[in-house]
Amino acid sequence: MLHKIQEGSVYKLIKIEESLILCQIGFTHHVIRVEFPVGKPSIYFRQKAVEYIWEWFDLDQDLEAFYEVANQDQVLKNLAHKYYGLRIMCIPDLFEALVWAIMGQQINLTFAYTLKKRFVEQFGESLTFEGETFWLFPSYEKIASLSVDDLRNLQFTSRKAEYIIGIAKAMAKGELSKEILLQNKDFIKIHQSLLMMRGIGPWTADYVMMKCLHIPSAFPVSDVGLHNALKNFIGLERKPTIEEVKEYAVNWEGWQAYATFYLWRSLYDKNT
């Protein structure tokens, strides 16, 4: 798939100016170490790779600031302690973040992963190393040239196919990019710009701001996973309403994205 974890390392294929570069990322003695199993990339490419990984792990965020906020909140206090050090796993590529969000709209995650796998293996580039194939997420240039039926064949709905191709075309024309979005003065304007695109609603806009644009106050309040996590973690009889979620979140100001991410994380070990 898009990355592989093996023997304490994570392998990730990235593309820098037409070059495919396989990164092997390890973590020992509080140091993140990046190695390149294929070829010998120049210092320029190694720096670009580090920039990508820096964004991927959201390393610019000041986690201690989050923990100060979390300590003032009954829900977050426990989660911050339990998952101390956890950072949002980001999706640095805007097209990838948007498409993945659209794939996940109103379908179960298992099927969303199936769709993503088909999408990536049909339209993405790859590199094979020691018998393992590593994939790049497809480029918007490639997807912009597709027809709705090309995606319908992979069991995308017509609506989702239209959204994805529309966004790819907007990006290919230079109308939509990470840089353009980040030129906005504040995150409300970024949110509004995203909502202008067909297929991007409030949830997708917040999701992308959280996972791609590194905005820690982005908050997908309507997210079903968030609702389930709150229900489980607090021990509610039913899922909270939007208004109830907002009540729980009054103390999360500035760190709603991290609160959400830690709550999502708690869904993985609700049975343990």
Add this chain to the structure above:
DNA sequence: TACCAGGACCTCG
């Protein structure tokens, strides 16, 4: 077998 899924769009009143 129902019901729901990490929503968004469209139509109507």
Add this chain to the structure above:
DNA sequence: CGAGGTCATGGT
């Protein structure tokens, strides 16, 4: 505007 219908298929 706000509510209700539609998309469409896989999981549980």
